Amino acid sequence: MAPLLSEDLEAAVRAGRPAVLATAIAGGAVGAKLLVTAGDRPESGPTVRADGWPDRALEAAVRRDATAALTPAATGTRRYGREGRLDGDDHTVFFEAFAPPPRMIIVGAVDFSAALARVAKVLGFRVTVCDARPAFATTARFPAADEVVVDWPDRHLAAVGAALGPRDAVCVLTHDAKFDVPAVVAALATDVGYLGAMGSRRTTEDRARRLRDAGVDDADLARLMAPIGLDLGARTPEETAVAICAEVIAHQTGRAVPSLRASDGPIHGLPG
Amino acid sequence: MQDLLDDLRRWRRAGTRVALARVVDVDGSAPRPAGAAMAVSEHGEVAGSVSGGCVEGAVVTTALEVLESGERRVVTFGYSDDEAFAVGLTCGGTVHVFVEPFDW
Numbered sequence: 001m002a003p004l005l006s007e008d009l010e011a012a013v014r015a016g017r018p019a020v021l022a023t024a025i026a027g028g029a030v031g032a033k034l035l036v037t038a039g040d041r042p043e044s045g046p047t048v049r050a051d052g053w054p055d056r057a058l059e060a061a062v063r064r065d066a067t068a069a070l071t072p073a074a075t076g077t078r079r080y081g082r083e084g085r086l087d088g089d090d091h092t093v094f095f096e097a098f099a100p101p102p103r104m105i106i107v108g109a110v111d112f113s114a115a116l117a118r119v120a121k122v123l124g125f126r127v128t129v130c131d132a133r134p135a136f137a138t139t140a141r142f143p144a145a146d147e148v149v150v151d152w153p154d155r156h157l158a159a160v161g162a163a164l165g166p167r168d169a170v171c172v173l174t175h176d177a178k179f180d181v182p183a184v185v186a187a188l189a190t191d192v193g194y195l196g197a198m199g200s201r202r203t204t205e206d207r208a209r210r211l212r213d214a215g216v217d218d219a220d221l222a223r224l225m226a227p228i229g230l231d232l233g234a235r236t237p238e239e240t241a242v243a244i245c246a247e248v249i250a251h252q253t254g255r256a257v258p259s260l261r262a263s264d265g266p267i268h269g270l271p272g
Numbered sequence: 273m274q275d276l277l278d279d280l281r282r283w284r285r286a287g288t289r290v291a292l293a294r295v296v297d298v299d300g301s302a303p304r305p306a307g308a309a310m311a312v313s314e315h316g317e318v319a320g321s322v323s324g325g326c327v328e329g330a331v332v333t334t335a336l337e338v339l340e341s342g343e344r345r346v347v348t349f350g351y352s353d354d355e356a357f358a359v360g361l362t363c364g365g366t367v368h369v370f371v372e373p374f375d376w
Contacts, residue, residue, distance in 0.1 A: 006280065006374070025346055033376060053309075076297070096294070
């Protein structure tokens with residue numbers, strides 16, 4: 001027996017392949033469905049499965065719009081005239097996009113990374129912790145991470161960088177110039193949406209100088225949120241993780257928020 | 273409805289009849305965006321949500337009706353001049369919810 005349409009959808013979501021499900025919700029053929037799933041590889045092209053569309057021209061229009069809604073993932077309704085024309089409202093179709101979870105790559109296997117991995121998981125990120133030191137980069141230390149990679153962070157970022165996009169984040173928590181300068185340079189070579197680096201104000205100034213020496217220009221330096229996180233006065237690794245994740249959210253929504261980068265006071269709140 | 277896939281599969285395997293309610297459109301301030309979804313089994317079990325808790329009770333009623341009749345439809349909740357909209361969102365927004373049997 002052929003799998004149900006919902007089983008095809010589920011298989012695509014599990015495999016991390018983008019999908020769009022279109023459903024006719026008003027106008028005629030209510031309940032008709034069209035599922036577009038992205039191919040395994042970019043060159044293989046999407047797969048389409050349609051069920052219940054008596055109007056072939058409408059089905060063709062929905063197929064076109066569902067394919068367009070794969071990237072960037074777009075959920076919403078559209079109205080169509082007869083035969084899929086755009087100037088009528090005979091039919092209403094709901095398009096729901098299913099995108100694989102956004103990724104967060106945490107550079108540095110430190111205690112702050114463990115807390116950040118936990119908070120990022122709550123927000124739905126697929127979390128990777130990367131550090132070159134096998135004694136520190138272990139799954140036992142980062143049980144919340146989906147993946148713990150023992151590798152030089154710049155090499156790992158170069159390997160996976162092509163897959164990073166506006167929804168993804170790279171958080172550099174090493175506060176060690178030896179690791180974080182090459183990692184930031186490698187992250188800047190990607191289209192990652194959020195890039196932040198941890199460190200005191202002095203570390204941040206020192207890192208900016210080293211980055212400039214490494215050929216990073218002002219425009220690229222402006223992409224780097226450092227010191228990383230909102231100015232919440234965070235004290236513990238967990239509070240710091242919340243400050244970082246809140247900044248990631250604000251970055252995506254485009255809200256003006258008090259980032260540590262824009263202030264000059266002490267980073268950690270005083271008790272009492 | 274991505275977060276409902278596990279529940280939907282469990283019910284499908286158990287042969288349980290389920291209605292699926294999905295937010296397809298929102299006007300004004302609404303707690304959950306289009307794509308938020310809730311599933312209601314024939315036994316009245318609920319997974320997911322379509323608002324901040326304001327209209328879930330009414331959606332369960334609609335979902336059970338849809339399971340009974342098999343008729344797919346859009347229901348609207350929110351402020352309106354129409355007296356028929358007895359259930360509202362305290363935030364003042366409007367949500368349009370498509371309810372259908374999960375038979376696909």
